[in-house]
Amino acid sequence: MVEQSASVTVKAPVQQVYALFTHFNDFPKFMRFVKEVTYYDEQRTHWVVHVLGDYEWDAVNEDWIPDQQIGWRSTSGLHNSGKVKFRSMGPNRTIVDVYISYIPPTGPIGRLGDALGGGSLFETILKEDLNHFAQMVEQAPPGALDPMSSHYLFHPRSATASKITTHRQNMAMQQDPRMSTEALVERQVRIEREKAEQRKAQQELETAERQRRELEHQARREQQVLLEQEAARRLQEEKAREEELAQEQRVLHPVYDTIGGRDASRDRTAFGDRDAMGTRHFHYEQDPMTARYPLKKGNPTQPLADEEPQASPWLHSIRGTSVLPLPPVRDADQPRPRQV
DSSP: OEEEEEEEEESSOHHHHHHHHTOGGGGGGTOSSEEEEEESSSSEEEEEEESSSEEEEEEEEEEEETTTEEEEEEEEESOEEEEEEEEEEETTEEEEEEEEEEOOOOSHHHHHHHHTTHHHHHHHHHHHHHHHHHHHHHTSOTTOOOGGGOTTTTOTTSTTTTTOOOHHHHHHHHTOGGGSHHHHHHHHHHHHHHHHHHHHHHHHHHHHHHHHHHHHHHHHHHHHHHHHHHHHHHHHHHHHHHHHHHHHHSOOOTTTTSTTSTTTTSTTOTTHHHHHSSOOOTTTTSOHHHHTOTTOOSOTTSOOTTSOOOOOHHHHHHHSSOSSOOOOOOOTTSOOOOOO
């Protein structure tokens, strides 16, 4: 007894996958190596498959559990049995596991199969047809329970499209109302309409996705501008804080940073160093009462001929020394001169 197994993941709910798998008579329409599946009644079927030759058998159903498992065993022909288990992995994801046990045929075909690695070849064929089943389910409308609604039926590699189905299978399909000329034309029109709707929906999704990406890109640009402005503002505030901190930490100059002006604490400077070091008028050393007297003519910087030079109190307060000699101090005992 040889045992083989294979698995496939189908993107559909487990109820839909289970219902579509139980349509055995539609297998030749999308599987490659199944040439015939016809019904005797609801429990018994006749199978013909091609693996290095045609093999056929009659099978009876057993161990069926709705939405979980189906099983069979042969009653004549190639001795085999098997089970198919359905495992739900989510709302739209189902794993299908197929287990088959069979007794290899004897004779020349059996020896040829052994020489060509019949076990690995059969496993490869089983996986390929399971992948065809997954494609059929995924290309059917959501919730569809009839394989005839799938767009994948009659694909170029199927047994029906390759015209390798048996005469018995062809007769069964001719008697099927779903395979009539009118039904096939209607099915083709429906498929074209559904494909157009799918293309339109796909275009709308692409347009929406493109718009979403553009909006996201614009939002990122605006956010980048805001971040740059915020960074510039923070940098400016940081520089201002650094300048304030540097100003607070600056060592005060003993001359230029005193209260009241520059070097205000020194004597002989009536208004401090700010006044003493400022720009002066041209005749700043002269008495302003005489140097700027508007009725005087001539050189105002020189004393008048009939006047005696007098020391300027203003100059004395600024310079601390007198350029001209001060008038003599009169003695209190000396009589005052008489005015003429």
